[in-house]
Amino acid sequence: MPQVNPKPTRPLQAATLALKGGLMHDPVTQAIAPNIAMSVNHAFAPGDGAFSADGVADLTALPFLYAGWTNPTVRQLELRMAALEGADDAFATASGTAAANAMFFTFLKAGDHLIISDVCYAGVHELACKLLPDYGIEVSTVNLSYLDDVAAAIRPNTRLIHAESPCNPLLRLTDLAALAEITRARGILLAVDSTFATPVATCPLALGADLVLHSLTKFINGHGDALGGCVAGRKDLVERIRSRAGVYFGAALSAQNAWLIMRGIDTLFPRMQAMSASAAKVAAFLQAHPAVSTVIYPGLASHPQHALAQRQMRVPGALIIFQVRDPEAVAQRLARDAAVFDYAFSIGHQRSLVVLLKTQDLLQSTFTLTPAQLADYRRYAGDGVLRLSIGLEDPQDLIDDLDRALTL
Structure with missing residues (x-):
């Protein structure tokens, strides 16, 4: 029936x-x-x-x-x-x-x-x-x-x-x-x-x-x-x-x-909830790491719009950007040696991705910013950021990958 x-x-x-x-x-x-x-x-x-x-x-x-x-x-x-x-x-x-x-x-x-x-x-x-x-x-x-x-x-x-x-x-x-x-x-x-x-x-x-x-x-x-x-x-x-x-x-x-x-x-809801929970752990690790100068993640109190994130977002999401002193070297190590992260564009996979986004490259190819807009851009991204799209792996494995790349 x-x-x-x-x-x-x-x-x-x-x-x-x-x-x-x-x-x-x-x-x-x-x-x-x-x-x-x-x-x-x-x-x-x-x-x-x-x-x-x-x-x-x-x-x-x-x-x-x-x-x-x-x-x-x-x-x-x-x-x-x-x-x-x-x-x-x-x-x-x-x-x-x-x-x-x-x-x-x-x-x-x-x-x-x-x-x-x-x-x-x-x-x-x-x-x-x-x-x-x-x-x-x-x-x-x-x-x-x-x-x-x-x-x-x-x-x-x-x-x-x-x-x-x-x-x-x-x-x-x-x-x-x-x-x-x-x-x-x-x-x-x-x-x-x-x-x-x-x-x-x-x-x-x-x-x-x-x-x-x-x-x-x-x-x-x-x-x-x-x-x-x-x-x-x-x-x-x-x-x-x-x-x-x-x-x-x-x-x-x-x-x-x-x-x-x-x-x-x-599986959208359980995936996003799990990935957001993992991203929060990874973001907290990065924020405490001596090799990392800036971390941008809506779930961190340090995000410039954290109060708005709390009002407008039920979960803070699975994306993180962060700055380091030598981003190209870190990107090379992650691309070559990471056990878990894949070095690739795009976001939202069940597997974690990382890619280096250089500010100058984006200014040459895509964005034309006024001095005030550029200052705001650099407030978030400096000269460039590593972007993480967190997947469904155990967050400790992701942290271990990042730690190896940041401390070698």
Whole structure:
């Protein structure tokens, strides 16, 4: 007999939503694990659909037609992400950068103005600052932790502010509730990339944001084996993104990757909680080590915005940056000799990663900062930092790796 799930007497807790939110049993077999619908094409009857003169009113109101627009497996991932973020709907893409593209090119046109964090994920920062101006979109980079600077940067044609909290790579925070008050009063959309935080730590929509973005490749997938992205929010906003980007941008997420990412969602809460607990131990070790000059971790009282982290983040996360006198030598030793850490870019794997991020390299390739912005950048990162993405290994093994690299 098909299982009938009674409605809960109260809203489900967030950790439960990671397992149950948006999950649908197979209608034929009642399989609990999501299926992978690999078909590109779906049969339909002539006349089905809700196409309008301007394109598609709401693709999710249509029967499944073509995997470039919607796919049963991808759609279930979208519903699960919407449940996790407390959103009406979500739109999944082939990568996190594709999600940012979908948002920017849906809500911005020639003559509009975008405000973006002066420091954020390099791919999105370069997209905004190097490509959008080619299409007549004005872009300002602002340190969003200073709300007076945000207010001063707003213009009559400002349509969107894009934040990232914690930001990559500084782990600097933005007061999302306070920023949302500014945007709401002026009728400006607020989008927040919450990849580093995940819904385990922060739910930006609950703090007043209009849209929340994720690189699903990172902590939400959690296994380093599938690219993906998404943007979630109010249904009317997500419908606009889907009808534009879903049809015309060609950045559809594959069913295989959607299935892998949903597998990762099942363990998101225990993974993030365990990794945050380990990161706190590693950060405390680094802070006490004589070879380490600075440690930035939202869970440490020494973080410049620790009070905000305590208000805005339920867990402090799994990312740490730290400075040493000779970072290249330490990076070389970790890359060559570490028993546990892998020397690699990206974050959010079940295995711990380390990489050296030089300030000068990022200034040459990505960030163009004013003197005040550069001073704030160096406050967090100096001339460069080693970035740790803590995984699920025993924290003592991670500490031993670091200790060997720091003391040789």
